[in-house]
Amino acid sequence: MCSESCGCSSDIVGIIEKYDSDKRNLIPLLHELQDELGYISPEVMETIAEKLGTTVGQVHGVATFYTLFYTKPRGKNIVRMCNSTACHIEGGRKIREAVSAALGIAPGETTQDGGFTLEVVSCMGLCGVAPAIMVNDDVYGNLTPEMVPNILGKYREAS
Amino acid sequence: MDNIKVTVDNITVEVPKGSTVLDAARAAGIYVPTLCHMDGHKSLGACRVCLAEVEGGRGLVASCAFPATDGMKVRTNTKRVHDARKTVVELMLSAHRQECLTCVRSLNCELQALAKMMGIQENRFQGAMPPELVDTSSPSVVRDSSKCILCRRCVTVCRDVQSVGQLFPVDRGFGTVIAPAAKKNLADVACVACGQCITACPVGALKEKSHKERVWAALNDPEKYVVVQTAPAVRAAIGEEFGMPAGSLVTKKMVAGLRRLGFDKVFDTDFTADLTILEEGNELLQRLKTGGVLPMITSCSPGWINFIEHFYPELLPHLSSCKSPQQMFGALAKTYYADKIGVKPENMFCVSIMPCTAKKLEAGRDEMCSVEDIPDVDAVLTTREAAQMMREMGVDFQRLPDETFDEPLGISTGAAVIFGATGGVMEAALRTVYEVVTGDDLKDVNFTAVRGLEGIKEATVKMVCVEGKGELDVKVAVASGLSNARKLMDLIMEGKADYHFIEIMCCPGGCIGGGGQPIPTTDEIRQKRIEAIYQEDEGLPVRKSHENPAVMALYKEFLGEPLGHQSHKLLHTKYTPRSMWPTDVPLDEEAKVK
C-alpha cells in the first residue's frame, strides 16, 4: 500500500495496517505515527490520506489544528511550559523566562543542536502544583526559576 | 454661431467654437473619464484624468480644458492615453488614505469608481502621505485632508457658486491642502455650513457631521419619546439613495421607512411650513401696512441666515423674524405636542431629516431652546444619513408599503411641499397673501413666474385689496445660491431694490439641491427633484397654507393668532451680526456693524 519511494519504514506500514480505512481513525493514527517518528512529515500525511481515502489537505488541516501534533521535526527533548491561569498567577512567567534563558530559545523554537524544543501550552491540568513544566513525559511542579537549570541540565547530560 | 469640425477616435463631429476637447468627445459619444471637471464651470485641468492625445501635439492634453480647433484629430484610446491616465489615478491613490471600508463615500466615490473602471490593481507608488488635517470643528461639515485629492471642486462651489470663499488651496506642491485661510478651522471662519462643498466632493474628504449615533441612542432608549419631522425636499430625493431615478417621489415609502427605524411618531416639517406662511405672510402684510423695513426677506434657510449674518449684518432688519419650519416644529413638539400627549419635554427627542447641513448648525443655536435649555431639535439628519440608517436597519426601501404621516403634526398642504424648491416659499406665500389681501378665492394657484432653476427671478403680482384701498402691486424677487443672493443684497445696499418681498434659498435650486441631499446633485437632477415637488403639490387636495385644518386647530387650541404673543415666543427669533473675518482676526472698526 505504501510505495518504496516514500521511504516509510516497515514499522510505519505496520502501524498503518492496524487501522481500518475509516476517517475516524485519523487522530489515533497521527498519535501513533508521531510517537514512532517524532513528528508528522508530509510523506506521512500523504500516506495517511491515501489510507483513509481522504485528501492530504484534510490530514494537514487536522494535524495543524491540534497542538500535540507536529509537522516539523522537534528536538530530542520537548519542554512544555504551562501558561494556564493557575500557573500564571503563581509566577509562571518567571519560569518561562528562566527556561527560555537556560535554553537560549523562544517558545516554538528548537535549539541549534536539536536537543530541546520549547513550547507553551494552555494548561496541563497540574494547577495543584503550579507553576509546572513538563519535559517529555516528566512533570515538574511547584517550581522556582532557580530550579530550572538543574532540571534541564539532567536532560542535556542524558542526550 | 460658428461650428468647428473635430474628429475624435475617427468619429467626426461638429461642435460650437469654444468647445473643449472633452465637449467634442462627448458629442461623439465617447466617454472620457473626468474628476476635477464640473459641468458649467471653467475647468482647471488639475487632475489630468481626462487626458487625450491630439494629433500633431507634443504631449497629452487635459481634454476638459484644452480648446478644440477646427480639423483637430483627437485620440482617446491609445496606449499612451491609457497608461498615462492609469498612472495619474495611481498617483492619486498613493496620496489618498485608503480606508474605503470605513469611508462614508464607499461605493459612491468617484475615485473608487475610477480605480475600478481603470482596473487598477496595484499601488506602485507607496511612500509618504501628504499632510493630514482633520477638522471637526464645524457643527455641519467635517474635513479630512488625508482623503482629499485636491480637485478643487469645493473651492469652486464655495467661491463661485456660494460667494463665500472660505476654502482655498494653501501651501504648495506635495504639501498643498485645501483649507480656510491660515489652515484655520471651519468653525472659526465665515463658513455658512451650507454643505455644497460636500456634494461637490468626489471622495470622502468632506462629509457632514453625523448625528446618526445620537439618533440611534435615542431610539434605543426606552425613556425617550422620539419624533421625527421630514423636510419637503427629502421626499423628492431620498429614493436616489436606494437606486431609484432622480425625481422619484417617495413620500409614503419614506414614512414607512422611518417607522421601521422605530420613531414613535413620523411627522412632517410641511406642517410648520404652512405655519410659516401664516406667520410670515402676516408679517409681510403688517410691514406693508405699518411701513416696516422692506423688502422683507425670507428666513427659512439657515445657510442663508449664516450668510447674511456674516456678510451683510447691516441688512438683518430685512429678515423676517420667523424661525425656519424645522425650528418652529421643534418648538411646538416640545411644548404643544409634548403637553398634548403628556410627555415631559426632556423626554421628548426631536429629530429632523433635512436636505441640509446648515440645519445642524441651526438646531444648535443657543436661541433655539423653547423650554429652558433643552434644544428644540435634538438631532438633524441629512437625507443621506437617514437613508444610511435605513440601510443599517435592513430596510428594502423600494419594496416598502405606502404609509402616511402621523397626526396632527403630519398634516400639510401643497403650499408647504413646494418650500423644497426655489420660489416655493414665495409661491406659497402669494397663495395665502393673495387671498388675505383680496378676499378672493385664488383660481390658479400656480405662480409659474417664480418657478425654475434660474438664479434670480422677479415678478409682480397684482392684488385688489378687499378693504377697498385700491390695487396693490406686490413686487417680488427670488434667488437661490448665495452668489445670486449676494447680487440682490448689493442692490439693496445700493438702494436699488424696490421689492416688497424676497425669497432667498442658500443652495442652488433651493432645498432640493441642499448640501445634505444624495450625491451626485447636478442641474439635471435638481430639475427632476423640482418636478417631483410640483407633482406632489398638484396631487394634493389642499394647496394653500391657510386652509390646513391642523394649522387652524393649532391656532385655535394653542397659539391664538398669527404674530400673537405665543407665536412670538415660540415661532419667531432674532439674528446676530457676525464678522466675515476669522474669529481671531481683530475687526477693523469699519467692518463692524453700522
Place this chain on the structure above:
Amino acid sequence: MAINLTINGQAVAAEAGDTILTAARRAGVYIPTLCYHSDLMPDGVCRVCSVEVKGQRTLCAACCYPVAEGMEVLTHSPRVRESRRMIVELMLANHPQECLTCSRNSKCELQALAREFGIQEVHFKGERKMADVDTSSLSVFRNPEKCILCNRCVRTCEDIQSVAALHASKRGWDTTIVPGMGDELASVVCVNCGQCINRCPTGALTANDPSSKVWDAIHDSTKHVVVQTAPAVRAAIGEEFGMPAGSRVTGKMVTALKMMGFDRVMDTDFTADLTIMEEGSELIQRVTEGGVLPQLTSCSPGWIKFIEYYYPELLPHLSTCKSPQQMFGALAKTYYAEKTGIDPKDIISVSIMPCTAKKFECDRPEMTDSGYKDVDYVLTTREAAQMMREAGIDLPNLPESEYDDPLGMSTGAAVIFGNTGGVMEAALRTAYAIITGTELDNVNIEAVRGMEGVREATVMVGELPVKAAVAHGLANARQVLEGIKNGRFKDYHFIEIMCCPGGCIGGGGQPQPTSEEIRKARIKAIYDEDEAMTLRKSHTNPAVQKLYEEFLGKPLSHKSHELLHTDYTPRDRKTVKAVKVKVES
C-alpha cells in the same frame, strides 16, 4: 406542515426544514449574510446573519438556525445591529484597506456590508495578518490577506467539485485557508475550474489576469490580434455592466471588442460546430467499429484535468477532440493565416472564456499544433468586461455588430455548448442527420435539458436508441465515472460532462455573483439565442462546410487529427507534490 412564526412582528408561515433565513427571505424580510451562499450548505461561521430569537440567551445565526412553531424573531433589534457591526468591524480590522487597488472593488461583499452597516471607524488597531500572494497557478491567484475565512471556497471545492484542494489550516487567529499542506496552489491537485473565485465574497481569490499583455498586443501595430468568444460569455457579460442576468448581448459584445481594437472578432461557436462534426464522427466510428464506449466529451478543460488526476484509467473513454477554444487557436494560425496571408508568428490569438481552466489549457505543451502557441491569452468574461470599462465602453448602449469572417459563422447548436446538456443536444441534432440521412423536425431535445446534476436519456435516432447521460459539476462527474467503473453505464454511448455547475454559463470566469437563479437565467438566454438562429445544426454551418472543402478534407481526416485532436496525460496525484518536495529539499 406549516410552521408559524413571527419576524419583526410580522406573521410568517414557514416549512419544516426552513432556517430562519430561508423563511425570512421568502417573506421578503432582509437579513444580511456573508458566509452563506445559496449553492452551499450553511456553515454559520461569519455570524453576520445573527438575529434575536425570543427566549434564547444568545443571538442565533439565521442561515442555519431552524424555525420552530411560535418563534419570535427580530432581525434588526439594537443588539443585533450592534453585534453585526462589531463583527464586521472585527473583520475589517484584519483586512487590508486597499479597496482602490482590489479587483473586487465595488463588487465586494465585505465592502457592501461595511457600507450597509455604516461603519466609519475600525476601533481595533492591532495586528493584521500578513501573507504573500500565491500566483503559482495559471488560473487562480490567492491573496490570504484578503481572506475572511468564510469557507465558501472550501465548501465549493469539496462539495460541488469533490476536489478539496483548499482547506483550513492551523487554528484560531492563525487559521488560514491553504492548498494541500500549506503549499502553493500549483503544487496540489487543483483542476483550475475557478469555482472558488466565483463564490469568494472578497478579493482573496482572483483569476490570473493577462489583460495588460492583451492590451500590449492590441497596441502593438506589428501584431494581428484575433479574438474568439465562447458561447457562454454572451449570456453573461451584460451583468458586468449592471444588466439583469440573462441579458443577451452578442452583437453589442462584438461591437465592444472591435472598439477595443481587436483586429478580428470571431467566434468560438464556429469551432463548436466543428467539434460536433469531429466528435460526432468519432462517436459513430466508435459505435460502428467497436471503440471504447461510452464516449465522454472533452471540451471542458477543468473536467479533463479532473479525469487525468482521478480516473486516468478511464482516459480512453474521452473523445480525442480538442476543445473548441483550442481548435480555434490551431485554425487561426493555420487556415486563417493562410487565407489572410498573415504570417502566423504575427498573429496573437486571444480567447474570451467563461472559464479559468482555459488559461491552463492553452498552456498545455501539446496545444501547439499550428507550430506556435495556438491560443496566446485567455481572458475571462470578467476580465474582458474590465478591459471594456478601461476603454470607456458602455456596453449596454452600444449598437450591435456581426462577427468577422471566416471563423465567425455559427449555428444554434454551437451556442448551446454554453450550458449543460448543450453539447449532447448539438451532437444528437447532427448525429440524427448523419445516421438517418434525414433532418430533425424539432431540434429541441428536451430530454437532455435541465439542471439535475446527472441526467440520463435514451434518444431514438431513427431506429437506433442512443443512450446518453449528462453531468455537470465535478462531484456529479465523479458519480458518473464511478458508474462507468462499476458498470452502471456500460451500455451507454455518449456522456457529456461539464466541469462547472450549469455548464460553461456557470464557469469560474463568469460574472460574480453566481446562483442557481442566475445560472438558469443565463441558460434561458442561451436557448433563446439558439431559437433565434436560422441555422441550428452544426453540419449545416456553411463556413464549416467550406473549411472541410478548402482545408481539412473530411471529419477525422489526417489534417483534422493533426490540428483538432489531442492526447491526454494520466496524472499522478502524488507527483504534483513530489516535484514540490524536491524543490524544497
Place this chain on the structure above:
Amino acid sequence: MSSHTCECEAKAKAAQEEEARLYEELDVIIQKHKEVKGPLIQVLHAAQELFGWLPEKAQARIAKGLDVPLSEVHGVLSFYSFFTTVPRGKHTIRVCLGTACYVRGGKQVLEKFQQELGINVNNTTEDREFSLEVNRCVGACGLAPVVTVGPDIYRRVKVDKIPEIIKKYRGS
C-alpha cells in the same frame, strides 16, 4: 514704579500709533493697486515690505480692500516662499539647497548656520536679529554653495567662514 508704568503706557501708545500709521499706509497701497489687473501679489509684496511680514490683520485688510476672499489671499501667499506670515528677523539668511549648492556642501552650510544661530529653518532668533530660511536655487550655481543675507549674496561659502558672516550683521 509709577514712572515705569508711564513709560510702558507711552511705549504701547507709540506702538499703537505706529501700527495705525502702517495700516493707513497699507490702505493707500491697496487703493493704488485696486485698478490694476491681478493686484494681489503686488500688494502682498508692498505689505510685506511695510510690516516685515504679513500679519493676519493685514491679510484681512487686503482681502477686504481688493474684494477677494481671505482664504484666497492666504492661499496665494502661502504658495510663494517669499511671503511670510511670521515676524522675521532683521536679517533673513537664506541658504540655497538647489542641486548644485546641495552637492557642494549646502547642507553642511545650513547645519552650521542652525548651530550658530541656535534655530531651525523657518525660525527667527529670539533677539529678532536673524531668520533662517532655505531656498531652491538663486541662479548662481557656478558659485555654489550660495547664501544670501538680505540683499547680500555670499558665494562659495565655507563652513568656517560662517561665524564671521553672522558677526558682520549682528547688531547692525
Place this chain on the structure above:
Amino acid sequence: MAFYRAHILVDTGTPAVLKGAMGMKSALVDEIKKRGLDKEIKVVETGDLGLHGVGLALIVYPEGVIYANITAQDVPEIVEEHLLKGRQVKRLVYTGPSSAVVDGAAKPRSREMRVILEHIGVIDPTSIDEYIAHGGYEAIAKALTQMTPEDVVAEVKASQLKGRGGAGFPTGLKWEFTAKADGENKAVVCNADEGEPGNFKDRLIMEGDPHQIIEGMIIAGYAVGAHEGYIYIRGEYHQSVSHTEKAIADAREAGLLGKDILGSGFDFDITIFKGAGAYICGEETALLESLEGRRGESRMKPPFPPTSGLMAAPTVINNVETLASVPRIIDRGADWYAGIGTEKSKGTKIFSPCGDVLYPGVYEVPFGVTLRDIIYNMAGGIKGGKRFKACLMGGPSGVLVGEDALDRRLCAEDLAPGAGALIVLDEDKCIVDLMQNCAEFFHHESCGQCVPCREGTKRILEVLNWWTTGAGSEDDLRLLEALGETMSLTSKCGLGQFAAVAFKSSLPLFRDEYLAHVKDKVCPAGVCAMDKVLEEVK
C-alpha cells in the same frame, strides 16, 4: 484475591510522581521485601489522592493512616515501626485540614463529603477486583437486571443530577432526549477533555477510580439504547489514559463490557480516544468532530447531539464527574442523591481550589457550601497569611468574584460553580495581568471558525497587552466591554460566548485597578512591568 494483612496505597498521581513518588515506592517495595513482608503487605499505586501541597503521601490500611511529606529515607522507619511493630510514626502522620480521605485517623473538620471520590485513595485504581470489592459494578447489575431503560432514565431524572462540565444541563433530560431520538448506532461519549485551567478533578477520577466512569457509561448506554461508548481524554493526561485503558480491558475480561453484559443481552463497549491538544474539544460538538477525525471545530446547534451527534446518530455526551455520579444514584437511589445539596443543585460537586491557597487540591462537597468553606476550611486559606483578593470561578471562562462573594453558597441559586476550578488570588495579584493571561488562553484555544471568537479573542488580547504595558486608553475599556457583549451574543459555541465573561465580570469589581492601568499607567499590584516597557517604547 490473595489475602494481605495490610495495604499501602502510594499516591502516584501526576503531581506526586514529579516529586519522586516512584522512587519512594520502589524503596518501599524493596524495604518490604528485605524484611520478608512481601507476602503480607501489598503496595498499591493509586492515582492522585487529591492531597496537594503535602509532598509525597501514602496511606496504610487497614488503619487508614496517612503519612505525608515523606521521603525515601523515611521508608525504613515506616516499615520498621508501623508495619513490623505496629507503631505509627507520629511525626509523619498527616493531620491536615482535609483529612476526610479516609474515615479513620483524622476526623473531617470540614463539610467535605466524598461520594464520587469515595474510592480515591482507598482502592487500587488498576484493580477491578478492588473496585468490585468496594461495591463496584453493583449499580450496573441492578440496572440491567431490575430496571428497564426507562426506569434508569426516570431514576436519573429524579435525582436531579445536572451536568458537571460547567453548563449544568439536566442529565436525565439529556438521556431522555437521546433515548427517544430515532436513529441507529446511538453512542455514549464521556467528555474527559478537561482543559480549563484550574480544573483537574476529572484527571483525579480517571487516575484514581476509572471503573466508576465505565460503570456510569454502561448505565447510560443501557438507558438510551446505545451500544458504543467513547471516552475522549485529553492527550496530555497520560496516566488517565493508561489507567482507563487498563480498567476497560479488565472490565471487558470480566464480562462487564462487550456482548451480553452479565447475561442481560445488553451489548456495550468502550473505546478510548486520545485528544491531541485543543481546549475547544471540550465543547461537545467540537469533541464529536474530533472523534470523527476532523478539526475540532464546533458544529451548528441545533441539532443537538441527543438527536444528531456522533456520525449523526443520537449521542449522549457527559462529563466524567457526571458519569461517575451515576452508579451511586442507581445504587443508592435518586431520593438519597436528591437529598444532598440545595433546592436547585442536587448532590455533590468536586472543586479544585488552586492558585494562592495553602493546600491546592480536590475537594468534594455537597452543593451549598460557601466559597469561604472551601478556600479557608479545606484548602487552608491564603498562602503566607495574605488577604484574599478574588477568585476565578471555574477557570478563565468563568466569572471573577471578589471578597464579598466569600460567604455566598456554591449552587445554582447563588453562586454558580462552573466546572469546579477555583483559581484564588491573593492581594498581591493584578487583575489586569490575570485577564491578560485569560485572554492569551482564549486566543490560543479559539478554533478560528467564527468571526467574533477568532478575531475577538485576538483583539482582547492585544488590548490587554497594551494595558499591561502602559499603552492603553480609557476608550479601550468601553470598546472591550462592547466587544465582549458581541462575542457572548454571537459566537458559534461556548468558547467564544464565554471568552470575555471573566473580563466583563471583573470590570465592575476592579474598575479602579483597570483605570490605574489605562489612565495613570500604574499597576497597583506592581505585577505589570509597565514602566520597563514604556521605557523601551520610548
